[in-house]
Amino acid sequence: MDDTSFIRLGVFAGVFVTMAALEAWLPARRAALRKRTRWQGNLAMVVLGALAARVVLPATLAGVAMWAGDQSVGLFNQISVHPFVAVALSMLLLDVAIYWQHRLFHAVPLLWRLHKVHHADSHTDTTTGLRFHPLEIVLSLFVKAAVIILLGAPVMAVLIFEIALNAFSIFNHANIRLPQRWDDRLALVLITQRLHRIHHSQHSRETNRNFGFSVTWWDRLFGSYTPRAAQSDEMLDIGLKEYPPSSSSAGILALLSMPFKPGKTKSD
Template structure:
């Protein structure tokens, strides 16, 4: 686990570069990407969040998982489970917990004010996946740290989940075209771009569906799954109606957005 940060960064950059190329060569929606207007704010948020977390948080989930294993903390270290089974269960439970966190970010008003920074992007592409307010990133990290303490998962499983949680949202936010037949089969295992795009509709009845970031099963199990947007992917409008002005794309405006 000593090279955890390097492994995560390499996976993130590799997936991001591949998806950026995919978006250029085979976009799903033929709309202006407005990268010069949007990307400085979107990427500025993730850079600022990363800096704040590095300065304020002494331990990250993988390191805490290694400490929990060494001290025998958490369910996985109490129950007599083989390491592979404990790791697989931990990955599934962590993803389920992130699903419920996402649901809560739409249900609780104060949490929604933070989360709407993510939803206010008027174009959906891979950078939308990292467009979160630093306060929401800190809350999410605190939630994951608490989950790791309770579950006591193997450190390799937490690393695997962190890589999934970085890579799959990049994929399912990307403006990348998949053959419809492949999408139909692929969304049985992972959240696809067409499935997640519904969640970014300006119609809040649609925005309150398809909460999964990695695995699609929770939406089907808990009744929050919607197959397609009512207006079709070409016809649906992305973003929030109250933040459509171009000025909201800047970093300073994004930081102020929860308090607007």
């Protein structure tokens, strides 16, 4: 394992343990299922997703950026800009690409079949932020690789972005609640836990809002930002109506097979 892998693993573990401890100490909501039942399935999906990513792209996204640099492929490998500018713009453009990828996974029926595995969780906590079907992980990997090649994104930008994306996903799915005045101030820039719970609402008018994983800028710019749900955060209906809380729907086999069974094909 190289130094960058140690850094990524260290940040991941640090954020996960911190947010899990906070939600155990001051949980915002009570889950319908036992933590053990949900966590077994959710964490198993993390492992399978990581294995799928490694099989499909052994070189990792940083390796894709290295290749693009060596071959002088992509925008920032063709024009002369300060390295800091290239890193900053690459991270910004990668983030907006992930925003639109997220919207597409809600709008395109075939993609929603995969993404609904994430939304079918009846509760949101640190593990929900890691619960994605392996096929969605692979497709997302291809999208990010394509953007990296087109941009000629520097390796440093890719490493920072990947670390930040994982950290923010754990952070904004955590089962905590900030004081409202703090939440509103933080929401000027970042997607907070409360804002992202709106995205996990059972009501489509809210599920199709607050798509950002990190900043609120893209939702504000592209008209998908919603600061409040119709219900209070305490009473918000989370998950998908077609998948009521049950231990049978939270297991690894049920999660893996979910996209291939009949059900709603869009999030609206």
